[in-house]
Amino acid sequence: MLAFTPPPLPSDDKRWKIVNGTMRKNGFARHALIETLHTVQSSFGYLDDDAIRFVARSLRVPLSQAYGVVTFYHYFSLKPPGKHTMTICAGTACYIKGADKLIAAAEKRLGIPQGQTTKDGMISLMTARCVGACSRAPVVLSDGEVAGEMTREQALEQLERWAVE
């Protein structure tokens, strides 16, 4: 069997070493694809073409398959996130308690639909399937911090605070 040499790291950015570490830990096995993509996303915030290419080559997975996996799972993002991210939970309990109104208000305030980032790259507006804090619905994550029983006013206030930064 021909010895396999993994491709060189795309740059001397230290984060690539972390990504490589995940692959090495898994013996560069193909089934480590999702694990590795998770590491890329947590290190870089999103997955760009270079990253997907590098991971696919390192794990000897066809690029089409790697791209297929990236686009199949909602958790992976192909675009860089804004400086701040507001994630509004759209799970059933939150929906029953009016999360749709929160989403509409935030969309109107920012002038972007959910899933997008404002043009200045400041704020991303995301929705989540469920963050598991259903007993405190509706739930909003502001830069990852969970807040329950959110009102429209509180959500808009948070957006204002970010906007004046």
Add this chain to the structure above:
Amino acid sequence: MNIEELEQIAEAVRQENAKFDYEVNVCMDLACFSQGSDKLRDALSKAAEASGKKILVRRTGCMGPCSSGPLVRVDPEETLYRHVNAGHAEAIVNSLGGKPVPALQCDLNEHFDKQVRVVLENAGHIDPEKIDDYIARDGYKALLTALTEMTPNGVIHRITESGLRGRGGGGYPTGLKWGTVAKSGGDQKYVVCNGDEGDPGAFMDRSVMEGDPHRVIEGMAIAAYAVGASRGFIYVRAEYPVAVARLTAGLRDARRRGLLGNNICGTPFSFDVEIRLGAGAFVCGEETALLASIEGKRGTPKPRPPYPAMSGLWGKPTLINNVETYANIAPIVRNGGRWFANMGSERSKGTKVFALTGKIANTGLVEVPMGIKLREIIEVIGGGVPGGHTFKAVQTGGPSGGCIPAEMLDIGVSYDALLKVGSIMGSGGMIVMDDTSCMVNVARFFVEFCMTESCGKCIPCRAGTAQMFTLLTRICNGQGSMDDLDMLVNLCGTIKETSLCGLGQTAPNPVLSTIQYFKNEYIEHIVNKRCPAGVCNMEARVEVLA
């Protein structure tokens, strides 16, 4: 490690705890944490130190009634305090040894009296990151008993005798599944834990994984011994970072104690577990899709048979169970199958954990014996619908389940009874809706969810859910006709019959059950162009689907 050593660890913890006169337990689960229970714990620790009293301040997993959070329970008095913040720390510490603080006292006796705690027996009593806390409450005793005193067949027999059925929602008899994997040949077998709690509006599995991670690990190890597996995987949603951290720490501690790894407790049995992160795909709750995802592929289901019990991960026999199923294993092995079978109803044994949410006074986690009436869960344990509103429906089973109306509330909770009224047990989400919810809009919400989450492999689900969504949107916008309603029912039947996996087969359930029990609301939307609950905006234009 043997039983005596385990007992020594437990004894050491008990002696250590006996040095304290009081235990102040602080709930640090997500709901309480999001209201600052971390600061509360620090304040309590500080106040405890300053008071000079012998007080143990402990962080714990979910105590249950999240709507009263942040929660603090003082032992040995078992006084429960609600809505506690850091400012209350001194008052609570000062009250120890005297009368409790009346302003914070929580009267939820009725809420707790109706519950039976098996899966949640440790919740609120142990520090989730301390393996010794778990051991002190009989943790890992079941694993050692199984390894040293029971044969694999004996373990399977005990699980079969208990009548335990899969808690992920399907309700397949657990003992039977284990038996099939045990009988499958091959040198390598796998044990997989489904922690991809996809049902939006349910968080039982998250609370178990975060609040009592060793219970899941022990259940998996016992299962591995019973079926002859040497490797295990826990598949957890990436949206649950705390659960991932707790399980990672739990696995590390179990290895250090020799409860995982090679030749566990000096027996020939070797077993270890790895964590795999989900990446946000509801369909991965389906077992074959989940296995594909562990293999690093897109999570698309495969036709069964072959079942994973014969050919699962990398083609090897694989046992796959839900978090709550594994959480039931240790108590069953410890207390016997008959003990478990004595709880519950005729064909649904034991208890079930529900995440009670929506328009209900006491939202949170509850564990009830199977067979309990829905009415008791909602009116007594849940405290009824608040704000002067009236109860309309309770939704179980998430996007795969149905809405159960007020007149059906006297059915007992069991797999079969829920199926009979057009819903399913599901993994345990229970969402209460009042008169401000529009049932057509609710159906549309679930269909939209299934449409987005459809993996696209089979046509009935991929195209069918999109067509259902278009029809429901039309009705919600006041542009539907009675023909649309007929077409919708017809389409539901086709999708149910012809979809490849559970996602498609059950996607019509929310639509069918709302048409069955709330047809008048559909007719009101279609004929009178009016939304009785005032939710739907009748003037909205139909979105054109590409």
